[in-house]
Amino acid sequence: VASSSWQDQPPGAMAGADSDDSLYPIAVLIDELRNEDVQLRLNSIKKLSTIALALGVERTRTELLPFLTDTIYDEDEVLLALAEQLGNFTMLVGGPEYVHCLLPPLESLATVEETVVRDKAVESLRKISHEHSPVDLEVHFEPLVKRLASGDWFTSRTSACGLFSVCYPRVSSTVKAEIRQHFRTLCSDDTPMVRRAAASKLGEFAKVLELEYVKSDIISLFTALASDEQDSVRLLAVEAGVSIATLLPQEDLEALVMPTLRQAAEDKSWRVRYMVADKFSDLQKAVGPEITKNDLVPAFQNLLKDCEAEVRAAAANKVKEFCENLPEDSRETIIMTHILPCVKELVSDTNQHVKSALASVIMGLSTILGKDNTIEHLLPLFLAQLKDECPEVRLNIISNLDCVNEVIGIRQLSQSLLPAIVELAEDAKWRVRLAIIEYMPLLAGQLGVEFFDEKLNSLCMAWLVDHVYAIREAATCNLMKLVEKFGAEWAQNTIVPKVLGMANDPNYLHRMTTLFCINALSEVCGQEITTKHMLPVVFKMSNDQVANVRFNVAKSLQKIGPVLDSNCLQTEVKPVLEKLASDQDMDVKYFAQEAISVLSLA
């Protein structure tokens, strides 16, 4: 077997003839690598490491890898799996010494058309680049990068862009110069696809370069890409600009990157401006307080007032973070005189995405501005947003109430809060109702038990009979959380009677809700309430005429069993379950038997 190539042998011959049974599964896998069925090939590729392990490092290098290199005309899905596998193959070819054997198949994979395959191949190449010795990196890896960088078709050049930064730090200065040259060429490539790839890797490449080359090479590339004729290239340069800014000493920023960044913030394409808005916090950190004060504040104002809603929404999302990171000495003045006026306008923006983006962060401003300013300036905005026509805006405000609570307390808002909550609670869209239910425990905690009993309790009970199951389910869970907050005694007085009352409802769905509530509440209410108040109701429902109710009784008993004492289980629960276990309905029987065995009552 050893002398002849495994590729030409049918698996049967391999295992059957030579009784070399240990190799048989491998032969099957190899056989499947060539199968007509894509799924089988895929399975086999995913077990490639097993094959390699069985073949041993030498045969993996001399037989398996060449075979794989030749099969690179397969389905993209198989290629993707292959590209991923090869990234973890170093030990299987004999360790770092031989890792360069993996380069040929990965090189081919890095040139295929399909983006996901290519990206995965590049990822694997980056991974194994670290396992190359400096010598191997120059002898094997760097020539590969060069070949890719000068490939005919754009795919290989695109892939090359992601490989420069991993080999640069560990090669000699002559090779470094070559790498810089190649990168420069790709930045002015003929096809926008390659320029986009280069622009997206510019920041990463800048990080591994010596500062002098950042200044001499990278800046000019950045400037060129940031004024590319295609906005898809320009917008990628923005992110690179942020990375470059973090690398440069403060005194160089103004001259080297700021003109370009200023220009990006005013670009004629909204996509570029959007990118600036999206990266604004990173940018702010990268350029430091002085430039922030002089340049970024006016730029941010413009973005908040941009003519495209997309840009305004992206900027609105950053309002809190931007304000938080302003230099402390002038923070309040800047916010009050420059930012707040724009924010006020956004509250009544025509676009709901902008308003909702703002609503998700605006409450955070209160901690920054303090009590007095919050009451005077922010409170009117919160109140306005609580009355917004778009439910998402209202929800975003309500979900962030905790920020305000810390500063001015929630009472200031309660007048407006209540109508907003009631309206959301009765919204026609069940997803909106669901969202507000999720905030109930938070609201209850902040508004206090008194306010809750008076205003919100009836809402919570109304959700229990909602016509959408998801709402009833969430309402049940909500009750449990409320009891966790307000305690068992509160539960016994306020909600348990109402819940148990529903057990007599003519609608069987409502009767089942009683059971679901009991499931959720028994543990937080404790043994006494469960045994005394809930259990009798459950027992009574075991005679319900609807089978669904009866088998839910069995499920409930199983659920609350652990809360009950063993005496009660034996004398009361067991007979009921035994009765249900002989029910006519097979589902009732099934769940009753399951409960008996789980509670060990058999």
Added chain:
Amino acid sequence: METPTKLPPSSPSSPTTGFSVPSAEKVDGFPRRSMRRARQRRSHSSSQFRYQSSQVELTPLPLLKDAPVAEIHDLFCKKLQQCCVLFDFLDCVADLKGKEIKRAALNELVESVATSRGVLIEPLYPEAIKMISVNIFRTLPPSENPEFDPEEDEPALEASWPHLQLVYELFLRFLESPDFQPSLAKRYVDQKFVLQLLELFDSEDPREREYLKTILHRVYGKLLGLRAYIRKQINNIFLRFIYETERFNGVAELLEILGSIINGFALPLKSEHKQFLVRVLIPLHTAKSLSIFHAQLAYCVVQFMEKDATVTEHIIRGLLRYWPKTCTQKEVMFLGEIEEILDVIEPSQFIRVQEPLFKQIAACISSPHFQVAERALYFWNNEYILSLIEENCQVILPLVFGTLYRVSKEHWNQTIISLIYNVLKTFMEMNSKLFDDLTSSYKVEKQKTRLHRLLPKKWSLHTRIKLLDERSSNIIEINIYKKTKNNNNNIKWIGDIKRELKSL
């Protein structure tokens, strides 16, 4: 289906009679569900508006037709400059007077270029191109509906269309005017200009794309120096569409132009053009929104084949490689394209691809989706395809026979079953001997398949068939069955079976 080569005629020559709105709905050959929906059309403004600093007050100029001959050019120029002022169309009541003056001026310019000779003199070229650039080149606004589905949703319409349309009309008249001189125009209609023009094809407004299509076609026709550049940039747009964004509204329009460009390619085909076919047109079939531009794409593909039959194999193998696996709607489109291809295929080329092709067709016939099966079976209604099948019956019949036989017994849809009976009948008449042979061997095969199922799953199909081919009989079936029951976890039993086979 409309033939996409014919670009729509430009609007009626007299601007005073009003312009017909070119209908983009007609060109793609597929009915649009959106047409049945009565959702309100939304309007879009362009990002360009904010960049105009202070609004200029327009004052009406004298009419061109009243001006003395000596002053016509000067007045024409002034009107062009006047038309460089942009208006806010989202605010529909803002500056109505100015909007009306510009509209009237544009109308006059259009009429003048269309009807009178000798207007287009050299100094007017830069002014005209400048006016056109200022008006049409803008960053397209973000789509209001991020999940915009061109098939389902109403497109957002350009708010400034009342002016924009006239500007496009003027540009078109300008290019089509008998006075138009490419040698003068090429100084202003340069690569940068064309690139911006191509970017506008992403407009959601079908009326705008329709104008752009006609205009780009004229530019391609008249400015020879830009041809290679235009093709390259269209390439880039498509590659970005395929591999990066999957979104570009003007693919159908660009393909329509390409259809007529391909038609004019010289022979033999340059490698650049073949590369375009293999690396751009064929991968375009993978796009999610294929249905929007499939008619145009298939037309381009067939054009290539008619130019040069040697690309046939690349095309068929390419389509088979990207054959849709889960989307039956696309599968039907692919089958339609295959039929269009087979309609013009050369018999010698057919022989080269028949095997993989008919394997795929057999797979389609056994699709549980009846439209896919039906579309594939319709091939047998095509005279030319039928003649190709008949010539190669020895190869094709064995490929599809098993499927036909099985599906004829199993398919849930009566139409499919009767179509299959017709196909089987056709084959029987073509070659009854082969048909009978296949029928009997099919029954033996079926017996074997039943046997294969008894073997453990871990064996590949390949192995199983090999084993059983050595001798096939019921005795083996029984023996193997026993073995699997007792000892199915042991790979050694392959040896046992071999021994048993030998002992038989």
